[in-house]
Amino acid sequence: GLRIGVLALQGDFREHIHAVEAAGATGVGIRRPAELDDVDGLIIPGGESTTIDKLSRIFELADPLRKRIAEGLPVYGSCAGMILLADEIADPATDLDGNPQQTFGGLDITVRRNAFGRQRESFETDLDFKGLEFSAGESGVDPVHAVFIRGPWVERVGPGVEVLAQVDPEHASHTATLHGLARIVAVRSGQLLATSFHPEVTGEKRVHELFIRMIRGEA
Numbered sequence: 001g002l003r004i005g006v007l008a009l010q011g012d013f014r015e016h017i018h019a020v021e022a023a024g025a026t027g028v029g030i031r032r033p034a035e036l037d038d039v040d041g042l043i044i045p046g047g048e049s050t051t052i053d054k055l056s057r058i059f060e061l062a063d064p065l066r067k068r069i070a071e072g073l074p075v076y077g078s079c080a081g082m083i084l085l086a087d088e089i090a091d092p093a094t095d096l097d098g099n100p101q102q103t104f105g106g107l108d109i110t111v112r113r114n115a116f117g118r119q120r121e122s123f124e125t126d127l128d129f130k131g132l133e134f135s136a137g138e139s140g141v142d143p144v145h146a147v148f149i150r151g152p153w154v155e156r157v158g159p160g161v162e163v164l165a166q167v168d169p170e171h172a173s174h175t176a177t178l179h180g181l182a183r184i185v186a187v188r189s190g191q192l193l194a195t196s197f198h199p200e201v202t203g204e205k206r207v208h209e210l211f212i213r214m215i216r217g218e219a
C-alpha cells in the first residue's frame with residue numbers, strides 16, 4: 001500500500017498520521033533524511049513554521065527535502081506546512097541574529113503569516129473546495145468545515161497554481177480582516193497541495209483522500 005511520510009519535528013504530526021490512516025494509507029513519522037527515501041508522499045503539518053524551519057536545518061532534512069520536492073515528491077502542507085512550501089513569505093519572522101526564516105519552497109505563492117488578525121486569528125468556517133468531486137453525494141460536494149489556527153492566507157499565486165478554496169468576504173464574522181477581498185486558503189500546483197486550515201483536527205478525510213489520489217495519479 002501507499003506510505004505517506006509526515007514530517008515529525010514539531011506540530012500536529014500525530015493528527016496527520018491518524019488522518020492518513022483514516023484515508024486508507026500508512027502514515028510514517030519522518031525525522032531523518034534517509035526516511036524520505038521510502039515514502040510515496042510527504043505531509044508537512046501545522047505548528048510553528050519558524051521552529052520547523054530551524055529543526056529541519058539542524059536535523060539536515062531541509063536540503064534533502066528541497067531536492068525531493070524539485071524531483072516531484074508529492075507534498076501536502078497544512079498551515080505552517082503551507083508556509084514552508086511557499087516560495088515567498090510576505091512577512092517573514094527574523095531570529096535573534098536578524099536572519100529571516102527560510103522555507104523549503106517549491107510552490108509559487110506568497111503567503112502572509114497569522115493573516116486573519118489578532119481578534120480572529122482562530123476561527124472556523126465552511127468552504128467550497130474544488131477537486132473533491134470524487135466525494136459527491138446526491139446533493140453535490142459537501143462544504144469543508146475548516147478550522148483556522150493562526151493560519152496564513154495566500155496573497156499571490158504564480159502561473160500554474162490552481163486556487164481550490166477561498167474565504168469569502170461575505171462571511172459575516174471576518175469582514176474586518178478580509179478588507180472586502182476573498183482570501184485564498186487552499187491551492188494546488190502539480191504534485192504540491194497546501195491549505196491554510198487544519199482538516200486533520202475535524203475528522204475531515206477528503207483533503208487527505210485528495211492528496212492520496214494525487215499521489216496515485218487519479219487527481
Ligand code: GLN
Nearest residue numbers: 046047048049079080150
Ligand atoms: N502561525 C503559525 C506559523 O506561522 C502557523 C500556525 C499553525 O500551523 N496552526 O508557523
